[in-house]
Amino acid sequence: MSTHLDNSAALCVLSSSSGGNCSVLVLSCEGRRVLWLIDLGLSPRRTRVLLQQVGLADVPVGGVLLTHLDHDHMHQGWIGGLPDSWRVMLHGRHERRGRAMGLLTQPVDVYDDEFTLGARIGERSRTDVRVSPAVAAHDDLGSVAFRIATDVGDVGFVTDVGRPTQQLIDHLWGVEVLAVESNYCPQMQTASLRPAFLKDRITSGRGHLSNQQSARMVKAISPASDVVLLHLSRECNTPALAQQHHAHAGLRVTVASPQEPTPLVAVRRVQTRCRVPATLWG
Numbered sequence: 054m055s056t057h058l059d060n061s062a063a064l065c066v067l068s069s070s071s072g073g074n075c076s077v078l079v080l081s082c083e084g085r086r087v088l089w090l091i092d093l094g095l096s097p098r099r100t101r102v103l104l105q106q107v108g109l110a111d112v113p114v115g116g117v118l119l120t121h122l123d124h125d126h127m128h129q130g131w132i133g134g135l136p137d138s139w140r141v142m143l144h145g146r147h148e149r150r151g152r153a154m155g156l157l158t159q160p161v162d163v164y165d166d167e168f169t170l171g172a173r174i175g176e177r178s179r180t181d182v183r184v185s186p187a188v189a190a191h192d193d194l195g196s197v198a199f200r201i202a203t204d205v206g207d208v209g210f211v212t213d214v215g216r217p218t219q220q221l222i223d224h225l226w227g228v229e230v231l232a233v234e235s236n237y238c239p240q241m242q243t244a245s246l247r248p249a250f251l252k253d254r255i256t257s258g259r260g261h262l263s264n265q266q267s268a269r270m271v272k273a274i275s276p277a278s279d280v281v282l283l284h285l286s287r288e289c290n291t292p293a294l295a296q297q298h299h300a301h302a303g304l305r306v307t308v309a310s311p312q313e314p315t316p317l318v319a320v321r322r323v324q325t326r327c328r329v330p331a332t333l334w335g
């Protein structure tokens with residue numbers, strides 16, 4: 054049990070869509086704050102503007118967790134210009150692609166297993182924030198789902214995952230806050246004028262989660278307090294459609310948008326939880 058009684062953590066999605074994804078985890082420890090960005094899919098300028106909009110522009114950035122390197126998660130504008138003080142965490146699965154993109158011309162921490170954050174919150178103040186990765190099916194290289202364990206509760210972050218799997222559910226089960234993609238409405242996808250190859254890629258099980266698949270994941274993962282819906286398709290989804298699947302789940306639901314940041318979603322451990330095994334189908 055932590056002795057840091059004034060620690061806190063919160064998640065804010067600055068922007069999320071196929072036009073660019075960037076979220077921010079705000080870690081506070083004994084009055085000091087540090088930000089960890091999750092994905093860098095917006096230009097450096099837009100990222101700064103949105104951080105300013107949510108009042109976080111002056112908070113130091115500890116580093117970045119990258120789910121994968123598609124252009125909507127790693128904006129070209131950052132290549133070669135990442136601040137030296139940031140720790141950039143890249144899964145080994147993405148190292149080759151990162152090198153080809155020019156991302157590894159500056160220091161990048163390549164990992165394959167669990168790692169910790171938070172050592173940079175001042176000299177004395179530390180939180181032991183542990184990040185556990187799991188690689189999910191997405192295109193050829195996969196996307197990394199993070200379980201981020203803070204002193205005040207766990208955050209699950211999973212996007213561009215192709216399909217719900219038991220591996221992902223086991224990995225993220227019982228987090229306090231779950232951020233999960235809810236990409237498309239199947240009817241809108243079918244009716245859209247998108248080319249067949251694109252529809253196939255998205256719905257193939259190696260593309261994105263539909264609203265229904267996302268809701269099944271949420272039900273099985275059983276987050277304690279909050280769900281944050283990510284990466285809604287602008288063409289084949291609406292916030293109301295994505296949200297309706299969670300109406301009776303007893304969770305606070307936040308829908309991320311491309312236009313403006315979400316409110317800060319606080320991470321708070323819920324004490325009395327019935328811990329039963331969860332399956333996708335149960």
Ligand SMILES: [Zn+2]
Nearest residue numbers: 071123125213
């Ligand atoms: Zn994406």
